[in-house]
Amino acid sequence: MTSAPASPGHTHGQHTQTPGYAARKADHLARLSKIEGQIRGISRMITDDRYCIDVLTQISAAGRALQEVALGLLDDHVRGCVTEAARADPAQAEERFAEFSDTLRRALRL
Amino acid sequence: MTSAPASPGHTHGQHTQTPGYAARKADHLARLSKIEGQIRGISRMITDDRYCIDVLTQISAAGRALQEVALGLLDDHVRGCVTEAARADPAQAEERFAEFSDTLRRALRL
Amino acid sequence: MTSAPASPGHTHGQHTQTPGYAARKADHLARLSKIEGQIRGISRMITDDRYCIDVLTQISAAGRALQEVALGLLDDHVRGCVTEAARADPAQAEERFAEFSDTLRRALRL
Amino acid sequence: MTSAPASPGHTHGQHTQTPGYAARKADHLARLSKIEGQIRGISRMITDDRYCIDVLTQISAAGRALQEVALGLLDDHVRGCVTEAARADPAQAEERFAEFSDTLRRALRL
Numbered sequence: 001m002t003s004a005p006a007s008p009g010h011t012h013g014q015h016t017q018t019p020g021y022a023a024r025k026a027d028h029l030a031r032l033s034k035i036e037g038q039i040r041g042i043s044r045m046i047t048d049d050r051y052c053i054d055v056l057t058q059i060s061a062a063g064r065a066l067q068e069v070a071l072g073l074l075d076d077h078v079r080g081c082v083t084e085a086a087r088a089d090p091a092q093a094e095e096r097f098a099e100f101s102d103t104l105r106r107a108l109r110l
Numbered sequence: 111m112t113s114a115p116a117s118p119g120h121t122h123g124q125h126t127q128t129p130g131y132a133a134r135k136a137d138h139l140a141r142l143s144k145i146e147g148q149i150r151g152i153s154r155m156i157t158d159d160r161y162c163i164d165v166l167t168q169i170s171a172a173g174r175a176l177q178e179v180a181l182g183l184l185d186d187h188v189r190g191c192v193t194e195a196a197r198a199d200p201a202q203a204e205e206r207f208a209e210f211s212d213t214l215r216r217a218l219r220l
Numbered sequence: 221m222t223s224a225p226a227s228p229g230h231t232h233g234q235h236t237q238t239p240g241y242a243a244r245k246a247d248h249l250a251r252l253s254k255i256e257g258q259i260r261g262i263s264r265m266i267t268d269d270r271y272c273i274d275v276l277t278q279i280s281a282a283g284r285a286l287q288e289v290a291l292g293l294l295d296d297h298v299r300g301c302v303t304e305a306a307r308a309d310p311a312q313a314e315e316r317f318a319e320f321s322d323t324l325r326r327a328l329r330l
Numbered sequence: 331m332t333s334a335p336a337s338p339g340h341t342h343g344q345h346t347q348t349p350g351y352a353a354r355k356a357d358h359l360a361r362l363s364k365i366e367g368q369i370r371g372i373s374r375m376i377t378d379d380r381y382c383i384d385v386l387t388q389i390s391a392a393g394r395a396l397q398e399v400a401l402g403l404l405d406d407h408v409r410g411c412v413t414e415a416a417r418a419d420p421a422q423a424e425e426r427f428a429e430f431s432d433t434l435r436r437a438l439r440l
Contacts, residue, residue: 019162021165022159025156039142056180057213057216062176071431074166078430086416086417087417100163103166109174110329110394181324181328185317185324188302188320197303197306210298219439220291248376253373283393286393286396297383319383326387326390
């Protein structure tokens with residue numbers, strides 16, 4: 001897969017190519033790379049027949065790390081995209097509030 | 111990392127090398143491999159400056175898939191290790207109940 | 221509502237009237253009574269137009285307290301009902317494992 | 331406890347007495363009143379020695395309902411307080427972003 005910018009079908013109104021998380025991209029990528037390593041480690045534990053509880057402890061750690069990335073992105077999104085829209089464009093702000101609420105619902109597993 | 115069995119420090123009483131999830135190993139490994147791919151896909155979305163909300167949607171999906179693996183392992187553990195200990199050895203059963211409770215606490219993020 | 225025992229429709233196999241949590245009933249009831257007070261306090265905060273964030277902090281505390289009660293009951297259930305069935309009756313044990321897994325799924329919000 | 335307005339110590343900058351959820355107060359109060367009834371029902375089930383799994387099912391339902399109230403308040407807060415501050419006062423906006431992030435962290439149980 002190439003590093004193409006977001007496809008036209010994902011422009012979300014005025015959104016073009018600077019997502020809210022732009023300033024923290026390297027930080028999010030470093031965390032995700034670490035999580036990928038954690039998942040690989042969990043697979044190895046299962047291959048090695050490690051004790052269930054030890055595997056579960058590592059799954060909890062990886063899940064928590066993934067939620068930390070989600071929290072960072074939610075935070076970036078409110079600071080960037082949501083308040084930007086709120087300042088500039090009431091109609092777009094309404095759309096942003098609605099999609100933020102849906103996203104929060106999924107993050108809270110409702 | 112070699113496929114060494116659990117180190118002596120992790121034998122947990124009578125536990126040797128058949129974890130509760132033995133019969134479903136292939137299934138758990140397939141799910142984890144898919145999750146690893148999801149995490150890589152999320153990194154690629156961030157590299158490509160994809161919209162925050164789309165990234166968050168994928169993070170929720172990966173987190174949910176990881177919780178499904180945890181649920182499967184918790185289930186295997188109760189069916190295998192916990193009830194086995196309950197049948198065979200009251201002292202070990204008590205230890206198993208306590209560690210299961212701790213693990214559940216972490217899975218519920220308490 | 222009177223203190224009638226579980227209706228016949230809820231006997232769940234051999235289950236009659238000693239639930240797994242019998243020994244910790246007073247503890248669970250005390251926690252629930254405290255949570256009821258927390259919910260009432262949250263309503264009062266909203267009536268009094270208290271700041272959103274302060275209300276949300278109290279909701280998180282009450283939600284966590286409720287999960288603690290769930291954790292205690294899950295723990296009691298595995299110690300009591302699940303292992304009891306595993307010792308006494310393979311067919312009932314299978315049913316218990318399945319319903320425990322469903323309950324865990326809901327507790328993990330999957 | 332009397333219906334005193336938020337104490338001066340809780341004014342949070344310019345915040346006075348119109349919280350972000352003002353327009354949906356009746357809705358939030360109705361939901362909380364229903365949750366209070368659910369908690370009382372759960373206590374009654376325990377008093378009546380109802381089956382653990384049935385009690386846990388009701389706890390999951392109450393916990394989910396409480397998270398729905400939290401989601402509504404988070405939503406109101408972003409629409410109201412956060413974007414208001416973002417439009418009017420950069421310094422206060424920064425404070426609001428930080429406290430929103432902390433609140434989200436607690437709601438996600440991190």
